[in-house]
Amino acid sequence: MSVILSGNEIKKQILVELKDEVDHLIEKNIKPSLSVILAGGDPASEIYVSSKIRTCQEIGIQSVARKLPQSVSQQELLEVVGELNRDPSVHGILCQVPLPEQCQEEEVLEAIDPLKDVDCFHPFNVGLLATGNPRFMPCTPYGILQILKRSGILTKGKNVVVLGRSNIVGRPLSILISQKGWDATVTLCHSKTENIEEVCSRADILIAAIGISKFIKREHVKKDAVIIDVGMNRIIDPTHPKGKRLTGDVDFEAVKDKVSAITPVPGGVGPMTIAMLMLNTINAARISNDLPLFQL
Numbered sequence: 515m516s517v518i519l520s521g522n523e524i525k526k527q528i529l530v531e532l533k534d535e536v537d538h539l540i541e542k543n544i545k546p547s548l549s550v551i552l553a554g555g556d557p558a559s560e561i562y563v564s565s566k567i568r569t570c571q572e573i574g575i576q577s578v579a580r581k582l583p584q585s586v587s588q589q590e591l592l593e594v595v596g597e598l599n600r601d602p603s604v605h606g607i608l609c610q611v612p613l614p615e616q617c618q619e620e621e622v623l624e625a626i627d628p629l630k631d632v633d634c635f636h637p638f639n640v641g642l643l644a645t646g647n648p649r650f651m652p653c654t655p656y657g658i659l660q661i662l663k664r665s666g667i668l669t670k671g672k673n674v675v676v677l678g679r680s681n682i683v684g685r686p687l688s689i690l691i692s693q694k695g696w697d698a699t700v701t702l703c704h705s706k707t708e709n710i711e712e713v714c715s716r717a718d719i720l721i722a723a724i725g726i727s728k729f730i731k732r733e734h735v736k737k738d739a740v741i742i743d744v745g746m747n748r749i750i751d752p753t754h755p756k757g758k759r760l761t762g763d764v765d766f767e768a769v770k771d772k773v774s775a776i777t778p779v780p781g782g783v784g785p786m787t788i789a790m791l792m793l794n795t796i797n798a799a800r801i802s803n804d805l806p807l808f809q810l
């Protein structure tokens with residue numbers, strides 16, 4: 515029987531620890547706060563933002579959603595970022611992507627004060643991460659590491675294959691998991707990788723983040739491997755009450771009895787991303803008060 519790695523359960527444990535830390539900060543008159551910029555009305559973004567705001571409320575973090583119209587200009591967006599940068603009561607800032615097409619994502623993300631950059635997208639923070647001295651942790655990669663750590667899955671010396679080289683998931687994860695302490699031997703695959711099936715089938719730990727529903731089949735995984743499925747693909751399913759549902763990048767049903775552990779979709783990596791955002795917001799509040807980082 516393989517172990518189903520429940521991100522929902524691990525998130526619950528972590529939120530208890532984080533709520534404790536928020537309570538300690540409030541005793542010191544520090545009220546951690548997060549501002550989320552939502553430009554336009556992308557339905558998936560609206561769901562993500564309300565879920566982030568709800569989790570903030572659950573653990574006592576103050577949160578504000580700044581909703582801007584679909585027609586917002588780059589200049590207006592940059593002005594909002596500047597205003598939040600200058601506001602000392604705002605500790606963490608994130609700008610939900612994708613942005614409306616007239617806005618340039620890179621310039622907006624780089625305009626966020628690196629000390630408030632709770633998504634860890636700013637090149638300054640990415641540089642700190644790459645040199646082994648991270649300030650904030652990229653939320654999805656660090657959430658994955660917490661699933662592994664808290665499930666007792668060792669990465670030291672293991673052959674880890676990461677599918678996908680995005681700046682949000684695959685690339686930072688491959689950097690983190692190969693660093694001292696995690697000590698994995700990493701292969702990072704992408705759309706130009708040759709013999710990808712064969713590379714995957716040698717993985718002790720396979721992490722799929724490419725955005726193709728059920729890309730990883732039974733024959734692509736090694737017996738007793740650990741599978742982390744980051745994919746969140748919305749597919750049409752007339753048998754589902756909503757007419758569509760979420761699937762991962764891994765064919766869960768086909769591989770689940772071959773592997774030693776696997777994350778489900780939904781309920782695996784997704785919830786962890788939000789938990790790590792809470793950690794980063796707490797750390798942004800600690801940084802602005804000259805306190806050392808809180809570690810999980």
Ligand SMILES: NC(=O)c1ccc[n+]([C@@H]2O[C@H](COP(=O)([O-])OP(=O)(O)OC[C@H]3O[C@@H](n4cnc5c(N)ncnc54)[C@H](OP(=O)(O)O)[C@@H]3O)[C@@H](O)[C@H]2O)c1
Pocket residue numbers: 654677678679680681682683684703704705706707710723724725726744745746747783784785787
């Ligand atoms: N659970 C969460 O919290 C969370 C967070 C973020 C993302 N996600 C999900 O994770 C998935 C990936 O998102 P992302 O933003 O990291 O990725 P992305 O920016 O869409 O990039 C996809 C990556 O997959 C690679 N790729 C595409 N087709 C491939 C193929 N046939 N074989 C091998 N590699 C291939 C691409 O290679 P090239 O670089 O060569 O184009 C690229 O590196 C999506 O389903 C997304 O919704 C989930």
